[in-house]
Amino acid sequence: MTQNDATAPATLEVKGLRAAVGDREILRGIDLTVQQGQIHALMGPNGSGKSTLSNVIMGRPGYRILEGSVTFNGEDITLLPPDQRAKRGLFLAMQYPTEVPGVSVVNFLRTAYQAIKGEQISALAFRKHMKTQMDRLGIEDAMVQRYVNQGFSGGEKKRNEVLQLAVLEPTLAILDETDSGLDIDSLKLVAESVNELAGPELGVLIITHYQRMLNYITPGFVHVMMLGKIVKSGGPELAHELEDKGYEGVRRELGIEAHEEVDEGPDEGVA
Amino acid sequence: MTSLWFDEAAFELLPKATEPLQRMRKQAFEEFRALPIPSQETEEWRYTDLSDFELSFEAHLPSVMRTTSGQDLDGLGVVFSDLDRAAGSDAELVERYLHTLVPTDRTKFTALHGAFRTGGTFLYIPRDVRVELPLQTLTYLDADGAAAFPHTLLIADEGAEVTFIDRFASPDLARALSDAIVEIVVGDGAHVRYVSIQEWGAGVTHLGIQRARVGRDAEFRSLAIGFGASLARAEAETVLAGAGGFSEMLGVFFADGTQHFDHRSVQDHVAPNCSSDLLYKGALRDASRAVYSGWVHVRPGAQKTDAMQTSRNIVLSEHAKADAIPNLEIEANDVRCGHAASVGPVDEETVFYLESRGIPRAEAERLIVTGFFQEVLDRVRLDEVRHNAELAIQEELAELSTAGVA
Numbered sequence: 124m125t126q127n128d129a130t131a132p133a134t135l136e137v138k139g140l141r142a143a144v145g146d147r148e149i150l151r152g153i154d155l156t157v158q159q160g161q162i163h164a165l166m167g168p169n170g171s172g173k174s175t176l177s178n179v180i181m182g183r184p185g186y187r188i189l190e191g192s193v194t195f196n197g198e199d200i201t202l203l204p205p206d207q208r209a210k211r212g213l214f215l216a217m218q219y220p221t222e223v224p225g226v227s228v229v230n231f232l233r234t235a236y237q238a239i240k241g242e243q244i245s246a247l248a249f250r251k252h253m254k255t256q257m258d259r260l261g262i263e264d265a266m267v268q269r270y271v272n273q274g275f276s277g278g279e280k281k282r283n284e285v286l287q288l289a290v291l292e293p294t295l296a297i298l299d300e301t302d303s304g305l306d307i308d309s310l311k312l313v314a315e316s317v318n319e320l321a322g323p324e325l326g327v328l329i330i331t332h333y334q335r336m337l338n339y340i341t342p343g344f345v346h347v348m349m350l351g352k353i354v355k356s357g358g359p360e361l362a363h364e365l366e367d368k369g370y371e372g373v374r375r376e377l378g379i380e381a382h383e384e385v386d387e388g389p390d391e392g393v394a
Numbered sequence: 395m396t397s398l399w400f401d402e403a404a405f406e407l408l409p410k411a412t413e414p415l416q417r418m419r420k421q422a423f424e425e426f427r428a429l430p431i432p433s434q435e436t437e438e439w440r441y442t443d444l445s446d447f448e449l450s451f452e453a454h455l456p457s458v459m460r461t462t463s464g465q466d467l468d469g470l471g472v473v474f475s476d477l478d479r480a481a482g483s484d485a486e487l488v489e490r491y492l493h494t495l496v497p498t499d500r501t502k503f504t505a506l507h508g509a510f511r512t513g514g515t516f517l518y519i520p521r522d523v524r525v526e527l528p529l530q531t532l533t534y535l536d537a538d539g540a541a542a543f544p545h546t547l548l549i550a551d552e553g554a555e556v557t558f559i560d561r562f563a564s565p566d567l568a569r570a571l572s573d574a575i576v577e578i579v580v581g582d583g584a585h586v587r588y589v590s591i592q593e594w595g596a597g598v599t600h601l602g603i604q605r606a607r608v609g610r611d612a613e614f615r616s617l618a619i620g621f622g623a624s625l626a627r628a629e630a631e632t633v634l635a636g637a638g639g640f641s642e643m644l645g646v647f648f649a650d651g652t653q654h655f656d657h658r659s660v661q662d663h664v665a666p667n668c669s670s671d672l673l674y675k676g677a678l679r680d681a682s683r684a685v686y687s688g689w690v691h692v693r694p695g696a697q698k699t700d701a702m703q704t705s706r707n708i709v710l711s712e713h714a715k716a717d718a719i720p721n722l723e724i725e726a727n728d729v730r731c732g733h734a735a736s737v738g739p740v741d742e743e744t745v746f747y748l749e750s751r752g753i754p755r756a757e758a759e760r761l762i763v764t765g766f767f768q769e770v771l772d773r774v775r776l777d778e779v780r781h782n783a784e785l786a787i788q789e790e791l792a793e794l795s796t797a798g799v800a
């Protein structure tokens with residue numbers, strides 16, 4: 124069974140993970156361990172496989188695991204449906220959140236909350252629980268009455284992801300470029316929120332292109348991903364090093380050739 | 395012994411109606427005997443095969459409950475009553491309008507209806523009278539082997555305003571027939587909202603025709619919710635007969651098991667400067683089958699017509715099948731007409747998004763379908779009506795989240 128006794132921190136462990144989309148291998152041997160209470164940053168050029176890693180961890184369909192394992196609290200989760208992974212305490216704030224037409228944020232979140240906690244909660248009690256988190260994120264009542272992500276601005280979508288994170292109380296969260304598309308004020312709100320949440324109860328893996336998010340949240344661990352591999356890991360200083368030298372510096376240092384990386388165009392809505 | 399075959403003996407057993415209605419009935423009975431069961435060879439009946447359908451039922455008067463939301467209708471001069479009763483008390487109106495929009499000789503089934511109908515609902519709103527709250531009729535059937543002939547005759551005089559909810563329900567039955575007709579006259583400048591909620595139980599064959607005639611500068615808004623019956627064939631037609639008229643036809647249906655739905659719509663633009671908008675949304679699961687076919691017909695002279703027709707379908711199981719067949723027939727040159735149709739599975743991206751938040755797949759599908767329908771209900775401005783419809787949908791979809799779990 125799982126090693127989830129009360130004292131052991133929740134642990135996500137990725138070992139020797141290789142994964143493909145169709146015939147194309149995208150993850151080429153990933154090793155990464157994130158524990159409840161820790162903050163990790165994962166950086167890497169466009170197309171290096173960061174979102175793919177998050178998707179495989181969360182169980183998005185369309186990816187084939189070729190080798191390796193993903194365990195959460197010692198349990199192999201690769202065959203679990205995504206909702207079971209969420210129920211065990213995993214959360215993924217998506218790079219491109221999906222619209223759910225006709226379903227209000229509050230209805231959606233309450234359904235999710237009840238599914239994860241395995242208990243019913245009255246609309247009133249839930250609203251209270253949510254309200255605290257909304258205030259923290261500067262989210263207005265009107266927004267949670269709207270349909271999930273429909274017509275949301277880029278920044279609203281990201282804040283909505285963090286609201287979900289806050290309300291659903293996972294033990295381990297992956298934030299896939301939650302800082303992209305946020306203006307300076309929103310970035311501050313989101314970062315401070317995440318910072319507050321990231322205590323002993325929560326482990327976070329922050330996927331980002333920028334130091335600016337890390338100015339608010341100091342990661343204990345920084346990893347650099349290239350061509351589907353984590354090529355370098357270090358402490359918070361590594362993020363600064365990247366900011367100075369760029370990925371080219373890492374490539375030179377490690378003798379990696381820049382090839383095959385598909386630039387998917389400019390990052391959406393960089394503030 | 396009563397006969398189950400709609401023969402002379404059964405006809406003679408019917409309670410007598412007023413003289414003019416009795417004549418209409420007799421004629422309908424002759425038509426019923428002369429007409430064949432509609433054949434799949436015809437365009438209208440292509441998608442529903444009734445060739446083996448046994449017309450052996452006992453004509454039956456379902457129980458009917460009318461609710462007025464506590465309004466003083468008499469004071470307003472509104473008549474809301476049993477149709478046969480109105481044939482006595484408001485003979486002139488009934489005789490003038492009954493079976494004018496849906497003539498008895500339209501098909502064998504309308505003739506059968508004309509011959510064997512008893513009861514039904516008559517609603518008349520006098521000129522410039524506004525009925526604030528919705529009126530409702532619940533038609534409830536619980537007799538096996540019964541044939542019910544629900545009829546709604548709604549007449550909104552010039553400038554009148556009303557919202558009417560027609561609800562049909564039954565438990566699951568071994569076999570029953572609902573042969574229904576709705577005739578709606580929307581007078582010049584009148585505003586009518588008509589909502590039908592069809593929740594017949596399994597075993598019921600529902601054949602319904604709804605036809606509205608919209609006068610000058612009048613507004614007709616319909617919402618059809620279809621969940622029930624084993625086989626439901628529902629035709630909804632709006633004739634835009636006076637310049638400046640508007641028609642909105644909304645539809646929501648959900649099919650499961652081996653249900654067969656055949657939905658047909660007609661937006662018939664006769665007068666110029668009218669607009670019509672149709673949006674039907676359906677979801678199917680199990681081995682159910684649904685066909686939507688719609689016509690936009692713009693008659694010569696109906697210039698400046700603005701007509702739109704949209705059919706969207708979500709198919710939740712690989713054994714279910716939906717088709718959407720739009721048709722435009724345009725005989726005027728200065729018009730704006732469009733149609734859109736889609737049939738497809740539930741969006742996997744959306745399912746994953748919900749699942750990643752801990753919502754199991756079946757529940758995710760329920761939520762997605764609820765949202766899909768919500769977009770239709772959002773067009774209904776009257777809170778009571780929308781709420782009614784939302785409840786009906788919630789109830790219908792409740793099992794979706796449990797039944798789907800292996």
Ligand SMILES: Nc1ncnc2c1ncn2[C@@H]1O[C@H](COP(=O)(O)OP(=O)(O)OP(=O)(O)O)[C@@H](O)[C@H]1O
Pocket residue numbers: 144149167168169170171172173174175176185218385387
């Ligand atoms: N479902 C998919 N179908 C086809 N290709 C995919 C799919 N998912 C990922 N890829 C490809 O895998 C590679 C890695 O993509 P991924 O989205 O993981 O990169 P990323 O590191 O998150 O990049 P970015 O910084 O731009 O978000 C890209 O070349 C991408 O096109």
Ligand SMILES: [Mg+2]
Pocket residue numbers: 173174175218299300
């Ligand atoms: Mg990415």
